[in-house]
Structures are given as structure tokens and as C-alpha cells.
Amino acid sequence: SQKIEQNSEALNIQEGKTATLTCNYTNYSPAYLQWYRQDPGRGPVFLLLIRENEKEKRKERLKVTFDTTLKQSLFHITASQPADSATYLCALDVGGNTPLVFGKGTRLSVIA
Amino acid sequence: DAGVIQSPRHEVTEMGQEVTLRCKPISGHNSLFWYRQTMMRGLELLIYFNNNVPIDDSGMPEDRFSAKMPNASFSTLKIQPSEPRDSAVYFCASSLQTNHGYTFGSGTRLTVV
Numbered sequence: 285s286q287k288i289e290q291n292s293e294a295l296n297i298q299e300g301k302t303a304t305l306t307c308n309y310t311n312y313s314p315a316y317l318q319w320y321r322q323d324p325g326r327g328p329v330f331l332l333l334i335r336e337n338e339k340e341k342r343k344e345r346l347k348v349t350f351d352t353t354l355k356q357s358l359f360h361i362t363a364s365q366p367a368d369s370a371t372y373l374c375a376l377d378v379g380g381n382t383p384l385v386f387g388k389g390t391r392l393s394v395i396a
Numbered sequence: 397d398a399g400v401i402q403s404p405r406h407e408v409t410e411m412g413q414e415v416t417l418r419c420k421p422i423s424g425h426n427s428l429f430w431y432r433q434t435m436m437r438g439l440e441l442l443i444y445f446n447n448n449v450p451i452d453d454s455g456m457p458e459d460r461f462s463a464k465m466p467n468a469s470f471s472t473l474k475i476q477p478s479e480p481r482d483s484a485v486y487f488c489a490s491s492l493q494t495n496h497g498y499t500f501g502s503g504t505r506l507t508v509v
Contacts, residue, residue, distance in 0.1 A: 327487050327500030388438035
């Protein structure tokens, strides 16, 4: 079965720096990879989707890369702010109408 | 649209009791998913529906769990009888298709004592 590892449970960075979160997967190559943000007491919120034939996707201060050779996705938040503090989840879609498989997430804390 | 609506937000029940969780997906979304989230295991898929039809329930832990989707605007997840190990946050999500971004509800925090 698909195994997903997000680099660490928690990451602390200084305000203004770039946060980089890692998502590694094994076995199959996903057709899509998605990133979600989850705040305490709330459900995950969809941020970005990147397809297997795309190397990079951007949305405002967010950037996602997808390396199918390394079986890895990187999620960057540039000019980070305390309001970016949350748990970020990566999720894999292996195609064929199967549901997303989620990683356990990385809890990001941006310190002012 | 008000988003995916789940009820109740919190449920505390005694072991052995029946628990019913409810979900109203976003209108027009034809895929609905039930996930369970714990610190130890993260988000785990329990069951999903396409066009109101259950497609894969292999994530349902035991026969004590059942889910229905009688129409496009309503789904239930039932646990009978409940056990303390069922304590978790249960999320419902919907999407236009399985390969689109999911919209999650706020979840139901279940505590079985």
C-alpha cells in the first residue's frame, strides 16, 4: 500500500523566512499530489494540486514542487507570517478514481 | 454555499451506545468521503460514495460501523455499539470528482467513555 512520510511532526521558523515542508512517498507514483492546511479544531482546507507532469505550481506565497524520480514533493511558504502557523498535510491521488491517501502532517509554527 | 456541514460538533457517549454522525455535502459534488483522524494514525479513509453509491468500505474497522447515503444531500455514519477506541475526530468531505480538491466539514469529535 502507499506509504507517505512528511519530514517532521513539527517545524519552527522565524517570521519572514521561507518554510519548506517535505512529503515523501513509496510504491506507486501518484497521478496528483495535493496539499492541505489544517487549523486546530477545523477540517483540512485544500491549497494546491500538482499533476505528475508538472514540476512546479505557485499560488501567491506558496510553491509546490513534484519530483517523481525522487518520489518527493516540497511545499514552500515564502515570507512566512505567524498566521501561516498550522498543520500542513500532503495527500496522494494514485488515479483510477481512488480517494486521497493523507500523510500525518507537519505542524508549522512561525515565530514573530 | 455553506460548505460541508457535519453534526454534531461534539459527541460524548457511553460505551455500548449507538452513535450517529451526520453530513451534508456541497450541492453538486458527487463524491463523498468519511475519514477518521487520530494523533497516532492521522487521517484514515473509512468509506466513500460516488453518486450516492458506496464504492469502497474496506476502511471501515468493523461490522460495528455502517454508513449510508440515501440521497445526494445527506449521509450518515453509525457506530453500534460504540467502544472507547472509537474516540476520534470524524470528518466528512465532498468533491466534484475523486481527483479534485476535497472540501472538508469541521468534523465531529467523538468521545466514548
